[in-house]
Amino acid sequence: MPTAHPSADRRLSTLVRHLLPSSPRTSPATATSADLQAFPTMASSSSSVFAAVPQGPEDPILGVTVAFNKDPSPVKVNLGVGAYRTEEGKPLVLNVVKRAEALLLQNQSRVKEYLPITGLADFNKLSAKLIFGADSPAIQENRVATVQCLSGTGSLRVGGEFLARHYHERTIYIPNPTWGNHPKIFTLAGLTVRTYRYYDPATRGLDFQGLLEDLSSAPSGAIILLHACAHNPTGVDPTADQWEQIRQLMRSKALLPFFDSAYQGFASGSLDKDAQSVRMFVADGGELLMAQSYAKNMGLYGERVGALSIVCGSADVAVKVESQLKLVIRPMYSNPPLHGASIVATILSDRGMFDEWTKELKGMADRIISMRQQLFDALKTRGTPGDWSHIIKQIGMFTFTGLNSDQVAFMRQEFHIYMTSDGRISMAGLSSRTVPHLADAIDAAVTKLK
Helix, strand or coil: CCCCCHHHHHHHHHHHHHHCCCCCCCCCCCCCHHHHCCCCCCCCCCCCCCCCCCCCCCCCCHHHHHHHHHCCCCCCEECCCCCCECCCCCECCCHHHHHHHHHHHHCCCCCCCCCCCCCCHHHHHHHHHHHHCCCCHHHHCCCEEEEEEEHHHHHHHHHHHHHHHHCCCCEEEEEECCCCHHHHHHHHHCCEEEEEECEECCCCEECHHHHHHHHHHCCCCCEEEEECCCCCCCCCCCCHHHHHHHHHHHHHCCCEEEEEECCCCCCCCCCCHHHHHHHHHHHCCCCEEEEEECCCCCCCHHHCEEEEEEECCCHHHHHHHHHHHHHHHHHHHCCCCCHHHHHHHHHHCCHHHHHHHHHHHHHHHHHHHHHHHHHHHHHHHHCCCCCCCHHHHCCCCEEECCCCHHHHHHHHHHHCEECCCCCEEEHHHCCCCCHHHHHHHHHHHHHHCC
16 A cells, blocks of 8 residues: 655644644654544544534525426426426527527637626626617716626625615615515625515505505615516516606605616517616616616526616716726626627627517517416406406516415415415416416315415
């Protein structure tokens, strides 16, 4: 058997003495690698230094998919995670995305160098134009600081940390309910999270009066998180008139809007219509934050492509804001990935590809709208107790069904249908084939369990 070289043993002995200066000196002649066996961070039969780490809970949304994958039933349906599926129940890669990737691969001059801290410049400019409009005064006046981030989640986190460092009010109000990650993101970013009323379970619609009352009582300067369109999880959006009232109230109290736009074009099928709420706030000349994601509307879930834009009061302020956003990003992830942003920039910068994208985008939105109508019709045909018109009134990827946790559990146990415990279902996970099965499950659940 090979033996340790004496010089190696001497080096180990020296290391032992440096690491444990209070321990008895060990002579070089007797020190070997065996002297390190008692160190707690080395492999041994003793307990791990991490043995006391508790088992973390499953994410309430992603955990639905974990349970779904373990279910051997051939009729199981996953309506938990917000990812688009085709009529055949398969993930979709848009044709225009495939074309863009092919063009990128054919470009022999492309390299894999680091992007700047702020990301791909063309991507940032095009993203701002997409959400604010090409003729936006804020863009024309260079009042927008945009940085590429890690999808919507990363954009929210960077924005939250920027506000915690540089904004005078560190309380953010989020709608109740909202996406489950929102409170975690902003709490870890250093903000205090409060809620404002949003959803009315009695009407399965917007609690507009409650919303106005809560925003009215928020302290001047507070940050208000707003879903730009297709509110997650309820699918309930304010009307244009209601948005205008919200805008007037917020500006009168100097409340700072922080928009989260995960579904532009994916809700109504129109990029401009789904951006109207944001553009109303930009048009009045005020300041705001805007988090964008391309996960849903370009199907780039795994590429983690997003942007944070901060509309400032002047071009000079925008330059300073960008400089501080760099200081947030650099120690967090240094700089963003190249590939996904290049796909987006390629599509947004080419008129033909942009038009192709909008057609595919509308196709996805229309299929979801069709699923809403089919589910509503199926429940009506079955005479299912209750008013289910909210299914076709709500918009976007999700429907807040109004089912309670016991009914959700019953549907999982008896019908192998998986959704979050609050009754939210992803309409994009439905198909003409699975709608009757879901309708049967809902009918049985509300009939047997009140």
